[in-house]
Each structure stands twice: as C-alpha cells, then as structure tokens.
Amino acid sequence: MTNEPTGNIKKGMEVELKIESLAFGGRGVARVNGFVVFIDDVLPGQRVLIRVTRKRKGYAEARLLQILEPSPEEVAAKCRHFGECGGCRFQHLDYRAQLKYKREQVLESLERIGGFVNPTVLDPIPSPDIFYYRNKMEYSFGRRRWLSREEIDADQIIKPRDFALGLHVRGRYDRILDLDECFLQSSASVEMLSLVKETARGSGIQPYSTEDHTGYWRHLVIREGKNTGETLINIVTADEPRNLRLVDDLARMLKQQFPQITTIVHNINRRKAEVAIGQEERVLHGPGTITERIGARRYRISANSFFQTNTKCAEILYQKVAEFADFKGDELVYDLYAGAGTISLYIADSVRQVVGFELVPDAVKDAEANCELNGIDNCSFVLCDLKDAGGLQHSQNGEEPDAIIIDPPRAGMHHDVVNQVIAINPQKIVYVSCNPTTFARDAQALSSAGYSLQDIQPVDMFPMTVHIELVSLFRKV
Template sequence: MARKKTNRIILEDLLVIDAGAKGKSVAKAADGRVVFINNAVPGDVATIQTTKKRKAYFEGTAISFSKLSDKRVAPTCEHFGTCGGCKWQHMGYEHQLFYKQKEVENNLKRLGKIEIPELTPIKAAQEQYFYRNKMEFSFSDNKWLTLDQIKSEEVIANKNALGFHIPGMWDKILDLNKCHLQQDPSNAIRDFVKMKAQELEIPFYNVRNQSGVLRTLMIRTASTNQIMVLVQLFEDTDKRVALFEALKEQFPEITSLLYVINNKGNDTIYDQDVLHYAGEDHIMEEMEGLTFKINAKSFYQTNSEQAYELYKITRDFAGLTGEELVYDLYTGTGTIAQFVAKNAKKVIGVESVPDAITAAKENAKRNGITNTEFYVGDMKAVFNEDFVNTHGEADVVITDPPRDGMHKDVVQQLINLNAAKIVYVSCNSATQARDLALLDETYKVTRVQPVDMFPQTFHVENVVLLERR
C-alpha cells in the first residue's frame, strides 16, 4: 500500500529480498518496481519512505520494521548508521560473505554474459575488525550535530571534530569516539592529537571558509609494528612543534612523523611536498621475507593480511614454472611483481604514477630481486605493439587495474598479445565483467576466486584466471 507524504511515497510492509550494489538492500514495490534501501537487511519487513522515484525503481530509507531479519546482528560501533563506513555492520559476517560472492557471480554472468566455472568459496578475512593499515581523519571547527543536539537549547561552545565526513555532507565531520577499523594505538593517537591541538589552541579547519590550520590526520601501521603519522595543515603555525613534540613523547612507538602544508582547495597530498619531522620518512611492510618501503603517498593494500592471501591466489592462478615472461600491468609499487618474481624468468611492471615506479625499483633492489623491470606511463599509451616488440611477448599477464577497469585499448592490446594466461585482479567485479566480455572470444574464464578485503562493507575483491581458447 502506498500513500503520499510531503511529496514522497510511503511503501508499507515490504519484504527485503536481496542485497544489491553499494551496500543497498532490495525489495519490490506493489507495482513491481525495485526499491533500493540504504538501512535494511535481507529478511527484514519494513515500511520505506522513498527519497528518489524513477520509472523503474525507487530509492528509500526504512522508517519502521514490522519484522527483523534473522541475518541481523547488533552493530559493534556506536557510530554505525551515521558514519559512512562499515555499512554492513548490522549483518552477520557469514551473510556478508554470501552476498559478496553472489554479487561477483551475478556481475560476471549478467553483466559480462560469459560462461564461468563454479566459484571457489570466497576467501574470508580472519580479522573482521581492526584490519586496516591506513586511516585518514578530517578536522573541522563545525562538527556534525545530532538532531537532539540541534533541537536542544544547550549551547555547544566547542564544535571541533576529528573524524569522518558525513555521507552527502561535504562540510560536516562526525567527531569519532572510537573507530573499529585500525588496530591500537590508532584511536589513542587520534584522540591525543585532538586534545593537544585544542589545548594549544590550534584552529581546526573550516572547509567552507577555507580557514584554520589543522586539515587531516593520516595514520599508517605495518606488520613490522612501525607507525607513520602525517598531519596536514592549511597553513603553518609556530605551535606545530609543540604539538609534534608532545605526540613524540606520548607515543614513542611512532617511527615516522611527517607533515604537509596544503593551502589549495582539496585535501589530496599527491601533488604536495611531504615534510619530514622525526623518525624515518617511511615505514616498512613485510611479506614472505620481502620488504616494501611505504611512504606517505604509496599505494599498498589496506588490509595487509588479506593482501597476502590475494597475492598467493594470484601467484597460484599464474601457475609459473620459472620459465615465463610476465607482464604486471598497473603494478603500483611492484608488490605483486616482486611477490611472483622468484617463480618467473622475468617480470615487467607498468604503472602511471612515477613515485610508485621509483618505489618499485627501490624495493626490488632492497630485496635482491634482479629479474624485474619497471616502466612508468599511461597504460593505454605505453602498453602497445612497440612495448611488446621491445620487451618480448609475455607468457602470462597479471593485471590489477583501478575501479574503472581497463581502457578498451589496453584490452585490445591484450587480445593482440595473445598470452597463454591472464590473471585479472579486480576491486570492482562490474567493470571486470565488462572487460571479460571483450576478452571472451579469445579467452575462457577457468577459475574465479572472490576475496573479502573489507569486512563490514559491501566491497569485494575478485581474481579471475583466463586461459587462451
């Protein structure tokens, strides 16, 4: 049954039947239209207030429940439902895994329209919380207030916040009490920085006015127990030294203390100079005896334990014997390239970010790996016929593109190359399916292995082995 309410529609007692893309659950309205719901779990029966109406679907929010799903669990985090992360924290982990695997299978079959073998069960994470090795928090002098706070007559003098952006509110920051994503001492460092900054009266940033001093706080941890802290400032202050000295004294385990002075409109640091204050300018990650230098701008999989599982699957799918020439496309800092190098004759990595290639070369040298080469450039421009003529025809290609997948020119060059195997690692099975469809005439998908890198979220990694038909 539906009735009008303030230009929105109320859909009563809908059974939530599935979990869809981007963490939304799925129901069907009485008229047959799909309803995407942002706060329900499959098995719930809920009344939905729509927020968007389209010809084929609604989007909405559950405003009441007449029945709660047996797939529900009590969220661990007090910030669940307000913070933009961990959108599946109210769903049991075994059910999260089920829907992630289902999404991969649906995308490959329905979007890619390709024949695939039966999926190997998704590789579950051993740690369902405190698994991230990198977190970024934002400062604000105008924190997000709850509805109760807004309605109350209480005067909130201190509006400083250090936490996450509220979804859909670019200028509002949720002030965190405790985050369950990064291991200790992450929460303690964040809380101390906030407390000490207020004690020193260092202004928090105001994104609307482009004013203040403290912008962001990044904390990186490693399996080697090293810790990096980077504070981003809108402008420098003579109180910065006092803040950093207090941080050093309180947390002697910090091995890299860095800062950035960034007075441009956005928070990205990739075009900024990273300034060294104390300790090293990097931390070290370790995997199977290999060490990787991680600087402030380095990309490294944010779940170290599951990254190891992902790389083992990739190496297994490649099936290397020691005689193969391997191309590693979108190599980043060369982590996968070096991880498989001992099983290959030679590995050639290609990446568009110059700093990443510099790090890849340094890491290979440090690890005593002599059978890797790394080249920088835009993939669709570098990976061409001349590149193949120069470096040889690869026996195996490993490709790990960004969420947008591979450019059609790169896919065509893979078809032209005609390597015996392609191992396709993806963080977005929808764009992966699109690329697999283009490769389908030449290659057959023979193995599929989803990997859960991010428990409590809807994100899923997927590894596919393609073999030449």
C-alpha cells in the same frame, strides 16, 4: 495509506515488503510483483514499510519508514558511531552473511553487466581479522562537526561545534564525525588521533575548509606495519609557514607519547582538492617511510604510495594470484597498475622477469627501493599512464609477455588499455579487481576477444564495508 504490493509502483506510494538481498554498494533489494525496488539502511530478511521516492525505467527507489520485522542475520554493532559514520556499513550484519551477499553481488554483476551465464564464483575467503584489520587510516579535519544522535536526543552539545577530526559522515562530504572510537585500525591509532585532535584544537588555528579555502589542519594519516610494528604518522596541512612550529611541537609530543611511531612526516597541500597528499613533504622524525612484510618480502611504504590496506588479506590475495597464474619459472610477466611493486616482488622468484607499469612516481620509487631491499634483480618498473599511447610497451627486447597481471583502481581498465592487452595476446591474464561492476565490463571485453573466464575468487579485504575484492583467471582459448 498502506497498499498491498502491486507491480504498479508510483512515487509517494507506501508499501510493506521483505528485503531479499543487497546490491553492490549496500542498498537493499526488494521486489514488488517482479519490479525491483532499492532501499537504503535495510538488511535482507527484514520486513519493512517503505515509501517510493523515485520511479525509473525498470526499477524504483524508496525510503525506509519502519522496520516491521527484524532480519535473522542482524547482530549488535560494536561501535558507538555505527549508523552515522561513513567508515563501516555492515557492522550489524553477521559476518557469514556479509560474505554470502558479496558473493551474490559478484555473480549478479557478471550476469547483468558482463552477460555471463552462471559464472563460477567461489565462496569468498574471509579476512583473518574482521576488526582492526586496516594498516592505513586517513582522518579528516573539519570545521562543521556532525552532532551525534546522543547530543541531539539529550539536547546537550558536549564538544565545540566548529572543530572535528575523524571520518566523513555517511553520504555527507561536508560533515566530519568527530571519532571517539573506531575498530578498523588499532586502539593505538585512536589514541594517536585523540592526541592530534586535542593538540590541534588547543592551537586555536582552524581546520581547513573547502568552502572558503581558509584554515590550516587538513588530514591525519596513520599507517601501521601490521607484521613489523612500525608506524608512520602523516600530518597534512595547508601552506602557512608561521604554523610550522605547531606541527613540529605536535610531532615531538607524538614521538614522546607513542614510542612505536617510527616516522613522522608533514605534507603541505597547497591545492584546493580534498586529498591527503601534499606538494611538499617534510620528514620530522625517522626515515619518512615504514616497512611492511608480506610473505617473505619486505616493502617500503611512503606516506603517499598505494599499499593494500588489509595486510593479512593481501597475502591471501597474492597467494591466489600466484596460484591462478601457476608459473613454471621461465615466464616474462607484466604487472599492470603495479603500485609499490607488491605483486611483482611477490611473484619474482617464480618467474624469469617481471615488468611493472605504474602512474605514480613515488610508488615507482618505492617499487625500485623494494627490489633493492629484497635483493631482487629480475623486476623493473615503467613510470607511465597506461592509457596513453606508448604507455604499455608491447614487448621487451622483442619478447611478448607470457602472462599479464592486472590490478586497476575502482574505475577498472580504460578501454584503450583493454585493447592493448588484447593486442599483446598473452596466454594468461590474472585480473585483481576491487569493483565487481567494472570487472564485469572488462571481463566481457576480454571474453569477446577469446579469453575464457575460469576462476573467480573473492577475498574479503574489507569486512564491515560494502567493498569487494576478487582475483580471477582468464585463459586464451
């Protein structure tokens, strides 16, 4: 039974409606007499038939039953895995529309969560490349291969079911989609993936399983210096000394077939957690790190350190950081969540001194090596957990920083860190965020402490995905 839209939404009800916009995270938003309904797998502009699956206070969730009218913003997806793969979500949405909805999501988060009224969110800066933009891909091995739509439709299984190397299926952390193509990193990356897959499968040794914690092959990480052409391969396995020879042989084959590979490492992960980081690293070829260039700087990157995944966009992002901070040359600057020191080094020539704070020891080592590589002597790095008491030093030789740059992970800043920043009382804060909702929360706290939120510039680091990156400026009033 199809009902006309009414505000009187009930679970199980079927409704025809038009999708109005996209919420952060990618769900479609529609309204039934003002009542908000969230629906997966839809695009704004579509007229759809939905079934309400859950009603909550203030909103409902629904499942798509049928698309009745297409969206004028829909385009053909490029990849054969689109719709099943967890890598790209919006390949079928025109790129200009992706930017428009990302801007709206930043605005909506700031209004709803941060309580800001009409904040000025600038138009997102597009990524120079909308495909092949990633410098890092992390593929997973799995024992439960996802059966593709074609296989199910043709009722024909074309590959072994118990071996896969690729990306997680959207929303399914127990299933791996065996990748045959991917437009996120480079065509060479997919060729390397195929060689590793065939060789690992041919070894007769099973992928590691998080269900019973047996098996060997865990991850393949490929990092490419987009501006240097250097390539790092990281093979991540469980701990089994008898299999080391297999990894060594695989490394030899990769080196022979792909001369652009400048280094190969083997990470042995003895933990149960599904992360591509080992407790032991063997360097099988080259220096164990690659370098990437952003602006005038060269950066050394190891297998496990954080580096912005879209090199060309990172340069735009850092230019914006420098532009917003508008340094005069004599400042002491703190760089919180410094990673491998990328922002610190980028701004080093424009200020007197930079102190970076970072949790991961390898990233701090990389940051220090990066200073040496670039002949920089006015940056130093503190290895610490910023949320611990004493993590964030309030001054350097009695001097407090003039500006603080903050680039936290998705969870945003711990409230103790927010309070410490407020206590330090810098004139300017430049906040780089990869999550508009935690940004809105932190922005609200800074604004309550007397900081005025001035410019908000989204930079589209992650085309085709739901992710949003932005740079913002706060000034003490």
